[in-house]
Amino acid sequence: MSSINVSNLVVKINDLEILHGVDFFMPENTVIGIVGESGSGKTTFVRSLMGILPAGGAAAGEYEIDGENVPLPGDEKSWGNVRGKKLGLIMQDPFTALDPRTKCGKQITAPLPKGEADTFDISAALSEVGLSPDVANKYPFELSGGMRQRVVIAAVLALNPEILVADEATSALDVIIQEEILDLIVNIHEKKNTPLIIITHDLRILSSRTKTVLVFKDGEIVERGLTAEVISDPQNPYTKELLEAGKPGLRDVRLTFPNSKELMKAEHLNKHFGAQQALDDVNIDIFFDESVAVVGESGSGKTTLARTIIGLEQADSGTITFAKDCPSSVQIVFQDPYSSLNPAMKIGSILKEALRTAGRPESDVAELLEMVEIPFDFASRRPAQLSGGQRQRIAIARALATKPNLLICDESVSALDVIIQRKIIDLLICLREKEKFSMLFISHDMNVVRELADRVYVMKDGKVVEGGDANDVWNNPQNEYTVRLLNARLTEI
Amino acid sequence: MKKFFLELSLGSKISLFILVVIALWLIFPALFGANHIPQDIITGVQPPGTAGHLLGTDSLGRDVLKLTIAGTRSALIGPLVIATGSIILGLLLGSLAGWYGGKVDWIISRYADITLSMPTLLLAIVAAGIIGGGYWVSVLVMTILYSPFDIRLVRSAVIGEKHKPYIEAGLVLKLKTIRILARHIFPNIAIVVMVNFFLNIAYGLMSMSSLSFLGLGVSPGSADWGRQLADSRGILWGNPAAALSAGIAIIITAVAINTIGNNFVQKKSL
Numbered sequence: 001m002s003s004i005n006v007s008n009l010v011v012k013i014n015d016l017e018i019l020h021g022v023d024f025f026m027p028e029n030t031v032i033g034i035v036g037e038s039g040s041g042k043t044t045f046v047r048s049l050m051g052i053l054p055a056g057g058a059a060a061g062e063y064e065i066d067g068e069n070v071p072l073p074g075d076e077k078s079w080g081n082v083r084g085k086k087l088g089l090i091m092q093d094p095f096t097a098l099d100p101r102t103k104c105g106k107q108i109t110a111p112l113p114k115g116e117a118d119t120f121d122i123s124a125a126l127s128e129v130g131l132s133p134d135v136a137n138k139y140p141f142e143l144s145g146g147m148r149q150r151v152v153i154a155a156v157l158a159l160n161p162e163i164l165v166a167d168e169a170t171s172a173l174d175v176i177i178q179e180e181i182l183d184l185i186v187n188i189h190e191k192k193n194t195p196l197i198i199i200t201h202d203l204r205i206l207s208s209r210t211k212t213v214l215v216f217k218d219g220e221i222v223e224r225g226l227t228a229e230v231i232s233d234p235q236n237p238y239t240k241e242l243l244e245a246g247k248p249g250l251r252d253v254r255l256t257f258p259n260s261k262e263l264m265k266a267e268h269l270n271k272h273f274g275a276q277q278a279l280d281d282v283n284i285d286i287f288f289d290e291s292v293a294v295v296g297e298s299g300s301g302k303t304t305l306a307r308t309i310i311g312l313e314q315a316d317s318g319t320i321t322f323a324k325d326c327p328s329s330v331q332i333v334f335q336d337p338y339s340s341l342n343p344a345m346k347i348g349s350i351l352k353e354a355l356r357t358a359g360r361p362e363s364d365v366a367e368l369l370e371m372v373e374i375p376f377d378f379a380s381r382r383p384a385q386l387s388g389g390q391r392q393r394i395a396i397a398r399a400l401a402t403k404p405n406l407l408i409c410d411e412s413v414s415a416l417d418v419i420i421q422r423k424i425i426d427l428l429i430c431l432r433e434k435e436k437f438s439m440l441f442i443s444h445d446m447n448v449v450r451e452l453a454d455r456v457y458v459m460k461d462g463k464v465v466e467g468g469d470a471n472d473v474w475n476n477p478q479n480e481y482t483v484r485l486l487n488a489r490l491t492e493i
Numbered sequence: 494m495k496k497f498f499l500e501l502s503l504g505s506k507i508s509l510f511i512l513v514v515i516a517l518w519l520i521f522p523a524l525f526g527a528n529h530i531p532q533d534i535i536t537g538v539q540p541p542g543t544a545g546h547l548l549g550t551d552s553l554g555r556d557v558l559k560l561t562i563a564g565t566r567s568a569l570i571g572p573l574v575i576a577t578g579s580i581i582l583g584l585l586l587g588s589l590a591g592w593y594g595g596k597v598d599w600i601i602s603r604y605a606d607i608t609l610s611m612p613t614l615l616l617a618i619v620a621a622g623i624i625g626g627g628y629w630v631s632v633l634v635m636t637i638l639y640s641p642f643d644i645r646l647v648r649s650a651v652i653g654e655k656h657k658p659y660i661e662a663g664l665v666l667k668l669k670t671i672r673i674l675a676r677h678i679f680p681n682i683a684i685v686v687m688v689n690f691f692l693n694i695a696y697g698l699m700s701m702s703s704l705s706f707l708g709l710g711v712s713p714g715s716a717d718w719g720r721q722l723a724d725s726r727g728i729l730w731g732n733p734a735a736a737l738s739a740g741i742a743i744i745i746t747a748v749a750i751n752t753i754g755n756n757f758v759q760k761k762s763l
Contacts, residue, residue, distance in 0.1 A: 312661055332665050340658035344680035353676075357666045398662065 002066050002086070002162040002195055003028050004049070009061035009072075011041075011048050011219075018044045019219045021061070026163075026195060031186070033206035033227060034199045035242070036216030037417035038388075042199050045216070046167050048072075050087055051079035065162070084111055088161025090185070092168040094148035098140040105136025108155045120158065129154045130184060145298075146177035153184065164189065165197045170205070174297035175444060175488040182209065201417060203242060207231055215239050245422035261288045262323060263405055263438050264309070269318035271304055271462075278304040279315065280462035286406065288323075291432065291439040293453030293470070295446060295485065301462040302442045306332070306410045309440065322405075331399035335411035337391035341383040347394055348379030354401035368397040371434075372427060389420035393427065400435060408440045413448060425451055446486055450474055458482045505756040508749035515746055518565040527562035530555045530716070538731035549732040551725055553714075561738045563716035568743070571632045571710075572697030576690050578636035583643020584686070588674050590644065591651030602648070605641035613638045613700060621709045628711050631704050639693055646689055650682035684758055691754025695747040702743050718743050 004026040011019040019041050026032055036042040048059040051074055063070045065086050071078055083089075091097050098107055108125055109117040123133035129150040140148055149169065156164070166185050170178040182198075186209050189196040198210060206213055206227060213230050215223040215238065223236040234240045264286045271279040278301045286292050296302045307313040309320060310330050334340040341350060351369070352362045369376055372393040383391055392412060399407055409428070413421045425448060432439060441452050449456060449470070456473045458466040458481065466479040477483050501509065522528050533554030541549040541557075548557035590601035617634045624630050654660060655678070663673045704710040705719025713720070718739040725735035 310665055312664065330665070332662070334658040334662070336658060340662060342659045342663075342677050342681070345676075353663075353668070354666055357668060395662070398666075402666065 004163065004195075005062075005064040005067075006049070007062045009045070009048060009059060009063065011044055011053065011057060011059045013044070013054060013058075014056040017219065018057075019048070022219075022221055024214070024221070026197065029193050029195055030212065031189060031196045031198065031210045033210035033213040034197060034216060035201065035203050035206060035213060037201055037242075037419065039218075040216040041219040042216045043167055044219075046089065046165055046197070046199060049165070050083055050089055052083070084156075084159040084161060086162050088156040088159060088164050090149075090153055090156055090164070090166045090169040093172050094145050094152055095172065097152050098148055100140055102139075103136065104138055104140065104143070104151045107140075107151065108136075108158050111155065111159055125154045125158060126151075128157065128188075144177075145173050146181060149173065149177075149181050150184070153181075153188075157188065161194070163195045163197070165199070167199045168201065169198075171201070175446075176297065176484055178205070179488045203231070203418075215242070241419055245419040262286075263288045263290075264320065264322050266305075266309060266320045267318055269305070269308060269320070270316045271301075271308060271313065272316055273304075277462045279308065279318075282318070282459075282462070282464055284457055284464065284467070286438050286440060288405075289436055289438060290455065291441060291453050292455045292457065293441040293443060293449040294457045294459055295443055295449050296459035297444055297485075299461075300459040302459045303410055304462075305459070306408050306440065306442050309406075310408055329402060329404040330406045330408060331402060331404040332408040332410060333392070333395045333399050333412040336415055337388045337395060338383075338415075340395050341391055341398075343383050345382070346379065347374075347381055347383070347386070350383075350394065351379070351398055351401060354398045358402035360401065364401070368401055371400065371431065372397045387420075388416055389424060392416065392420075392424055396424075396427070396431070400431065400437075403435070404437055406438045406440060408442070410442045411444070412441075414443065414445065421448070428452065446474075446488075458485065501756060504752055508752040508756075511745055511749040512753060515565060515569070515749075518562045519569055522563050522566065525559065525562045527559040527716075530559050530563060538728045538735075540732050541734040548734040548738055551721070551732065551735045552728050557732065557735045557738055560716050560721060560735075561718070561742055564718045564721055564739065564742075567628070567705075567711055567715060567717035568698060568702060568719065569694075569746070571628065571635075571701040572694045574632050575635045575639055575697040575701075576693035578632075579639035579643050579693055580686060580690050582636070582640035583647045583689075584679070586640070587644040587647025588651050588678070591648040592655060592670065592674060592678075594652075598648070601644065605644045608638055609641040611638060614703060617700070617704055618707070618709060621704075631701065631710055635697060635700055639697070642693075643686070643689055646685055647682065650685050651678055654678050654681055688754055688758050691750055691757070695750045695754075698743060698747050698750075 004024065006022065006024040009019055009022040009024070010017065022045060034042050034045070044053070047053050049063070053059060059072045061072055063072050065082070070082060098104070105122045108122060109120050112120055122136045126133055126135055131147060131150050131154070135143065135147065135151065140151070143151065164185065169185065170181045173181060182205055185196065185198070188194065198206060200206060210227050212225065213227045214221050215230070215236065217238050223230060223234065223239045230239060231243065234243055262285055266282065266284050269279045269282040270277070280301070282301070282305060284292070284294070284305070294302045294305060304313060308315050310332050348365055351365045355362055355364050355368070365379055366376055369378065374390060374393055374397070378386070378390070383394070386394065413424050416424060428439070429452065439452070441449065443449050453470045456468065456470045457464050458473070458479060460481050466473060466477065466482045473482065474486070477486055498506070517524065518527070533550065536550070536554050538552055539546055539550045541547065543549055546556050546558070551557055551560065586601045590598040613635060616638060617631050620630055620634045621627070660673060660677055663677055701710055702719030702722070705717050706723040708723065711717045711720050721739040722736055725732070725739070729736055
């Protein structure tokens, strides 16, 4: 039974104040949710509790675990008793959290003292996290992301921490797996009575799992209270915005006008990467002015499909045909806003280059920037000076500079914070009304898809398992996999 | 600019100062009276501190300080040409190999492997033996033998960049390959290429000096650090400054170039 009491926690990293006096109390045996967008200081908060701030970081304030004072900033010796033993941290990325050259069993016992490691029951530890004993003899690369995260959890539990901290522990995983891992963590909490802190950018996953919630913004707690109350009656304007952004839009009116003219038709597409079949006899079509979504988990082949349509990959077999009277002008907006703009070029030059390829005058840069609601003086900035959302707007402007018939959005909003995500989605909806292009929207997020798509294809293991009108798929899914996908994300707040 | 200078470490400031002085020696030797160095064989070797000759004179009676300053040009022009030439070859062949891959990559990479396996100095000596030696023959041989390092470097940097979304966005916009390479890839791999450029100057300085020391670089009697080092071995007791000044000039220049190169990279990669 453990509690945490933190008062007036101030964290500076290289003289920049990240946390401005945070007060935090965690009673025994509870689940607390911490929510906030990237840069809000939620991860810095956890890192300061564990004494693992990045270089140049310094924490100050009062910090107690079980009424025992933990000195801040503290030295390596005092932190040794906190890390792992008092607080067990489950980190975000299971793909880099494990040593690729060590078998999983050994990684679980690695933090234990020598004597204990020999007698430790690895099979029991694995079964506790829902893995079979033979995982102990496997290397991380032989496991899926969800299984790796289970191994990470087993390693954290091996030390029997008094308090569990899950820092975005599921953000890197597919929706269905996300649910499984969250349930696992909550189960462990219930079984062992271990207090649990869940940190996330996604309010939805907290709603049914935590009693109390804290909202972080710009290094401060702007709202705290019972989860149900905060969600039903938010007091802080930021919390309201966060909740609004997370709500799936209910769009019943179709944006597009019925248009029976086919823009693109892909037939019997097959594509192998080594032994893996990324596309397995895929047939899809897109009509003029239509917005089509392809939904699926990672590895379902949805990105390969997009890349094949745009010509960045060649299909092994199959055909892609575009309507005769329209030149096959397709453009794409990628997922990662940080690598999709050339860091060495100014925004203006990036857009001018795109305009030139379409034979448009360079002076149209102003028009493009206005279209994506970016001030004109950004033309002289470089990508590094822009936020993720702003960069994604520039990427959209670059794609639309050529006035394409089809715009492919490959997970274009998944790397962004919810509020920014909402704004980009609104922008895309508005642009489609104005510019009249067809859209192929690739996503793993059913909520996003619901707002943008007229028609939906669901992909799994390289196959299209379901396709049809978005409302039909939404309200009456036929395929079992689609049902699971919908259930995983339908949690409305 | 002022801020940039103030932020430099002490070592970098000193290095920068040294390189400015050496650049002046290189471009305007006349400023230091080093354009014309009279011989005085009859007086011969004089120790440092002799009136009119701060560092004394060598066996031909030439002023050592002036000789060292005059030797800058021959010592550094070669390495600069080598580093520039090898970087041009590297960018050209390396980006072809990295960008196109497949057969093009195979041919260029095997060429790089073969040239890489040849001992630089030995080949320069052999070439001198066959073609008859001379400064520019050595420069040519070394440019070719230095280029595989640049080719490999550029190749791997291009491969690292070419799958990034901003390059793919360029492909989707149907930009010309030459434009993608020149406008999108080169600026982003410039740092690694610059590091090697600085390293190559320093290596080239050492190699060219070694060749001159062996009597294969410049013709006897020319002002050149390597040559000066070789010629002054015989008068090490008569005027140690004659050999030392050339040796120290080589070392200090090489270190200063590396320091500045290193500093440049650290600033850029922040």
